[in-house]
Amino acid sequence: MDVSAAAAVAAALAAFLALYFSGVSARAAKASAKSTERAAASASESAKHAAAVAQVEQERRDEERERRHESLSPHHLAPLDFKLEIGVFFKEDGLLFGSFYSPRSYRVRAIMHDHEGQTKSADVGLVRAHHRSNSFVVERWPPINGADCPRTTMIRLQFWPPRADDDAEAWTCPCGRPTDDTSGGPGHWEVCINVPAVPVTAKKDLDWVYRDGEYGRAPAD
Template identity: 30%
Template structure:
């Protein structure tokens, strides 16, 4: 049988070329897959870094709002110093306290007394509180045999002023409640203990 060696050689060369092309195509595909995987990992890392930076910036802004919130808070004494005063009409004594909001800003405010079991009204504090001004609060009526206040503490609520209060109102952007409803939580809430009334000092004069 005669063998066509030329055809065999051509077939061999063709097969070899096909194998080389297939291998080259495989290598190219592998490199493309590696590049795609690397790109995906890089994109994922970039997204994580962007999310982290966004979180850091959000926390920074929140910290700034909290710092400003604390800076704008009203300043009150640490405790309420009380005095007993005789009523000019009724003749009964009442417990009073002089309170000064030492902050330079104005606020909206509300105050009640806490007896330990219930809230009781306290008068003398305007809805619009002016900074650096003293307010005389009527805490409770005083019985003849009474020795200590029934009101244990005063609970203050403060809010930034509203536009109707003054021509240049200021605000606090921390997101806490406004003064649209004084029954709601305060923007700032302060509780101060009520002390026993001061006894008048008796001066003994030497003969």
């Protein structure tokens, strides 16, 4: 074989080897790309699974906080035994007072709604567990218009956990809703007591209890 032929063979062999290794490299690169894609897909699936697990756990914690919130509500502890009663003020004018028995220590505000849609509030303050609240004024009695039925149609009691400096057992609600009774917003819990338009006479008490999800007058003895 002359020199020219040998050189041609060598060049052809070099070209073949270059093409071969180029193909090997391309296949390796393609395999690496597919492996990377599979790894990325696997990581994405793992991330989705982790996010789903985290979502389920968050929902479980939220549900647990809501259950705890409801368990601390005055609705579920015991009857509030709400009472309306007439009190004499300065020996002449009377006032219609409200009070209730509290199964747990709360800070409380009462908001009275009348048949004209007007409201007024009374700060009941701290009510200790297993005690009656301080009496709060519902309305003047008898009404200015001479009626013998209360003008108030509903009393909305707003409840919050005690403050840290209150003289009561320390507890709070983990639900995340505001627990500050000075914010002027809605109560952490609220209980609405409907006041029926029934005649109220002097020195007559109206006792109220919570039964079957509603408040109403206690049966007569």
